[in-house]
Amino acid sequence: MARKGENIYLRKDGRWEGRYIRGRRPDGKAIFCSIYGKQYGEVKRRLILLKAQVCREPDAVRTYGGGTLREWGDFWLEVMMRPHIKQSTWEGYQRMLKNHIYPRLGDEQLSQISGERIQELVNSLQDTLAPSTLSGVCRLLKTLLQSAFSRKLMAQNPYQEIRVPKVRKTAPRVLTRREQIRLEEKINDTEELEYLLCLYTGLRVGELCALKWEDIDFENESIQVRHSVQRLAAEEGEKKTKLILGTPKTETSLREIPLPGFLVTLLKEKRDAVSPGSQEFLFPGRGGGCRDPRTMQQHLGRIMQELKIPGVHMHTLRHTFATRCLEQNMGMEILSELLGHSSPQITLKHYAHCTREKKRQSMACIERLLDQPAE
DSSP states (O other): OEEOSSSEEEOTTSOEEEEEEEEEOTTSOEEEEEEEESSHHHHHHHHHHHHHHHHTSTTHHHHHHTSBHHHHHHHIIIIIIGGGSOHHHHHHHHHHIIIIIHHHHTTSBGGGOOHHHHHHHHHHHHTTSOHHHHHHHHHHHHHHHHHHHHTTSSSSOTTTTOOOOOOOOOOOOOOOHHHHHHHHHHSOTTTTHHHHHHHHHOOOHHHHHTOBGGGEETTTTEEEEOOEEEEEEOOTTSOSEEEEEEOOSSGGGSEEEEOOHHHHHHHHHHHHTSOTTSOSBSSBOGGGSBOOHHHHHHHHHHHHHHHTOOSOOHHHHHHHHHHHHHHTTOOHHHHHHHHTOSSHHHHHHHTHHHHHHHHHHHHHTOOOGGGSOOO
16 A cells, blocks of 8 residues: 555555544554545545644643654644644655654654664764754754653653764855856846846845735835745645745744845836736746746856856855855844844854954954054
């Protein structure tokens, strides 16, 4: 029986079967119930409603927490986390559980998982995953187990003394001044305004694709960042992924960005070239909807290939904006607000290499007092 999603299977008779835990026997074994449907999406929606109903009962946590790590993980992700996180975050957590955590620990009893088994998992993933990906998997597992421990489903959190390889932060790719000049000379200011806008506002590619004309405040010469475009997994029967217009990455990503005068001029020229009411989005895609971030990235890739400038993607333009701002002595607090970071500390962590360079330049100007002429 082919499996798809979380406890949803395709039966030999062509129907989809969804299973959920209804309770537990005195010996701790799960009591499963099943629902059936002709469409995967139909079964998935009904399963979510049934799980939510079970989870409102007083012993719901122990019902799901008294079994395997997989059972607790599914409950934790679906019921305790899903209402409070973005769909893209939920999908990322689900992928990490399904691809990296469940294959080794999913069938083990939650209360019996040891630190040794977790360390074995971390050591094995270390050889196959990038350090940043491994760090994300470990954070998720630690949070999952801490949640179980805080609800007294485990005698202790076995993750406490796990050793995780440190992630070595490398400086982000930034366009040099000469590379930026070559790019600006290459692009058409009005027809390829998206790249210039990214270079001088630091917008994320999803935010850029989601910009509507109503988000441009010409009177106050600013942009209101209200939406973001993401490509997420689709329901059964649809394409594998679909574009979703949602809110930006975090609450602090909802922000106002003042515009340099030359960008206001270019935006007015672009607006005047568009028939009134014919376009909702500033950079429309096919059919008049929002632009696909992949399309925007691919076109930039072709431009950079022609210029023979390697290693550049849309986020490079955002990094370049931040670097130019720091070179102009912009304060970290202001830059943090412009980028939509949750705190200046986040900004400092990303762009510490810039502050190190400025410190080096400042120190190079210091001369020995003994060598200076007496006053």
